[in-house]
């Protein structure tokens with residue numbers, strides 16, 4: 524199976540690295556506009572093959588889309604990341620044009636590919652990709668909820684002082700500092716509600732820390748995060764290529780689900796060989812429904828800024 528990753532920067536290269544050493548795909552193509560950059564990253568990753576023990580072929584390309592031909596999955600990470608103090612939404616002016624152009628280019632050579640959108644503001648870039656390509660909704664997947672949920676589980680494990688892998692939880696809604704909805708009510712530790720162990724105040728702090736998880740890392744690193752984002756994309760690609768049918772919160776076109784229409788927003792999805800196999804209807808309580816509607820309003824307002832790009 525072949526995966527193309529457009530954007531060989533921090534997130535794209537990390538994703539290529541994880542996909543390779545976990546043997547998720549037989550071929551990974553990294554493409555970037557910076558001359559020689561993707562080739563360099565591909566060579567560096569390939570030189571791990573004998574020490575970490577993998578056989579994935581990793582190829583680099585400077586803007587030559589012929590090398591991406593016949594990809595099963597294409598991941599779009601091209602664009603600029605935020606700097607400390609910025610929101611993801613501020614990236615729309617530069618990233619919208621880049622994402623649209625890249626989506627059109629990849630489809631010329633991989634007409635059957637499933638596209639995973641990572642560039643920010645991710646929900647709006649997912650909606651843009653859907654509108655610009657006209658592909659069916661199952662083939663356009665925005666990656667945000669997998670990452671936000673992994674951060675939620677990290678903060679829960681810290682608060683509980685228990686291993687992350689004993690903790691479960693999910694974040695839905697927009698992939699933004701104020702639009703994410705960590706579902707604390709449904710979070711669990713070894714099958715028991717986290718509310719058994721944590722006070723409301725502690726759970727509220729976990730939710731607040733999760734929502735600004737990306738901003739916290741951006742403040743610490745000077746640019747946005749890449750290890751967990753790259754690994755989260757690889758996790759999603761694994762579920763597609765190996766038809767694992769995992770339930771992963773993803774940004775997907777809503778057509779009445781969760782009371783919304785004509786918007787891409789994070790909801791739990793079954794992810795398999797066709798991309799979005801189905802959307803799971805988790806019964807939200809009234810407070811969660813109100814948060815979801817508010818999140819949708821904010822993302823819809825951002826989508827309005829696409830008018831000039833979508834002509």
Ligand SMILES: NC(=O)C1=CN([C@@H]2O[C@H](COP(=O)(O)OP(=O)(O)OC[C@H]3O[C@@H](n4cnc5c(N)ncnc54)[C@H](O)[C@@H]3O)[C@@H](O)[C@H]2O)C=CC1
Pocket residue numbers: 529530531532533534535554555556557560600601602603604605611614618621624625640641642643645666667670698746747748749752
């Ligand atoms: N959805 C999510 O959960 C996450 C999204 N992101 C977003 O992913 C994007 C990438 O982040 P990083 O990898 O940290 O940035 P980066 O700056 O390290 O890498 C971006 C790469 O895209 C390349 N690029 C720009 N225009 C291009 C084009 N037209 N064609 C091909 N390549 C092009 C650049 O040359 C650069 O190498 C950002 O927009 C960031 O906000 C980052 C982390 C998580």
Ligand SMILES: O=C([O-])CC(=O)C(=O)O
Pocket residue numbers: 604605611643670698736737738741747748752
């Ligand atoms: O914070 C950012 O700008 C990048 C991102 O989406 C994340 O790490 O969640």
